[in-house]
Amino acid sequence: MSPEGMSRRHILGAAAAGGALAAREARAQNWPERPIQLVIGFLAGGSNDSVARIIAPRLGELLGGTVLVDNRPGASGTIAMVHVARAEPNGYTLALAGASPLSISPHTYASIPYDTSRDFVGVAGVALTPEVICVTPNLGPRNLAELVELGKRRDLTFSSSGNGGLPHLAIELLRRSANIRIIHVPYRGAMPAAVDTISGQVNGIIMDLPPLAPLIREGKLRALAVASERRASLLPDLPTTVEQGFPEVLATNWFGVMAPARTPRPIIERLHRAITEVANSPEIQANFRAQGIEAMTMPTPQAFDDFVKREAERWGVIARAAGARAD
Template identity: 40%
Template sequence: MPQILSRKQFLGSLALLGAAMALPALADTFPSRPIKLVVPFAPGGNTDVVARLAAQGLTEALGQPVIVENIPGANGSIGASRVATSANDGYTLLFGTAGTQAINPSLYKNQSEKTLDDFEYVALITSIPNVLVVNETKTPVKSVAELVAHAKERRTGLSYGSPGTGSTVHLSGELFKSAAGLDLVHVPYKGSAPALTDLIGGQIDLIFENVTPALPFIQGGKLKALAVTSAERLPLLPNVPTMKESGFPAFVTATWNGVLAPKGTPRAVVQKVETALLKVAASPEFKARVAALGGEPRQMGSAAFRDYTRTEFKHWAGIVQAAKLEKQ
């Protein structure tokens, strides 16, 4: 006997059918207006620079303007939260980092591992390692081994700077502190520029800075690079060993950049942006520009990016716990 649907069931079925039919149409018409790419940090940093390179490429690939909007604050959490609660139509995207996606869930009381599920993962396109630098006038060492010995000879702990609590720069310092068994004092700043200025001026002893802002001072001879935190040596600093080579085999840290969309963004839309973004990341021009910043171009698609973020969350959560940092 044929099943008779109620009016409510019939209308519900029509709605589901309409939504299913709308997905291909949405993919065909997207994007039909400008897209906003939120950078959750202030203008001028390496995340902002790479985001603008990506936005330029996406504008050409998608045929609509991709406009960068900077929403800084709380180690990127404010901008990330803004995107997570935006309409899930593909027109508001996040330029996420290791900080916003993998570190902050362990640092902020209103976040947890569940926060990772607030987004659709589009693609990861760059990785930028840190570099351990010192001012030789204040800290007269030429290697990581000499730095460790120098720190252990001091009666009081050496100080290390960072552009803020919870950054990969800060947590790289904490990892070094625990791995080498050192008494180090963290000095947080409001950005990389003042931290590097004080390092050059002798107010602090060392910093695990992102390669991008530290590179000009290394090349100009104002700072001495002791090691990079990447898995392999960097082409721009071929004579600088890795932390792995310097006696710390598990010491690999970096910030990274990828694009995310609000949870529930249609898969067809995510795939369209993913395809365009990976095309941008594979272009010789993008690779050259990222390499010039000291970064490593990456081409990691949606599923791999999602899995990688969870691996990174566990990695940084372990460092946060070892450092006994209280949630903010």
């Protein structure tokens, strides 16, 4: 091809690219023009769902549109993440995701069809909640020391919301730290796991605080510890794992909003400001606290991205040490 032909092709290509960029910027300025889908990877009734439904109405008001919660459960939240990764990067399909699909699943699945750092961009941190260690009331133990004593004499069974997620790794942390044999029994969701623990089909459960809090208050489950450095405001009399001599057993689930990679920066920045304002509002924080959730906001989208990477490093070490697999 002649130099003239090459130049013409380059000019046309540059013009097309420039036109596409201008069109994206124009769409970003008019965003949102239709409902925004906030995709979560777990069933209704869990912490992820609770956080999404608490913030969605107010977030829609601030953005001048509607935010709809879209439950796509399965595979520790990875099914939802695949859906968002493949969505158009236009600000209308977002993920409200937590530790499991963003920082743990890459280490517990042999392969997953997305790369957190490549396929997503962090938008904003939203909230966090600790894991709580509970047993069926007729088991006997009332604290971790008594649980360990029982575990030295017999095998224990503990349920979780599924293989390869945060509760699963929290069980592994307890097993290794206490040097007792715990058989992990995975379920499809928090409530099925809780039901079988209440009935005594399994001895205990480790799960996010929100779905277990009502069951603890009603006496259907006995809480032994919160897996955190400080006590939960919803259960102020429940000692932490640190207080009971197990400082390695720390497991906090956190939630933040991710967008598909290449989402226009003006949309990311606007979302960050709105989400942070929502999470920091007294009304939303009161709703969070009533369910055992606390706000977790960060100054910039990049700060949330960096946080996700640090969490991935920490849980990667734990998953490899435990040999925990989701598949």
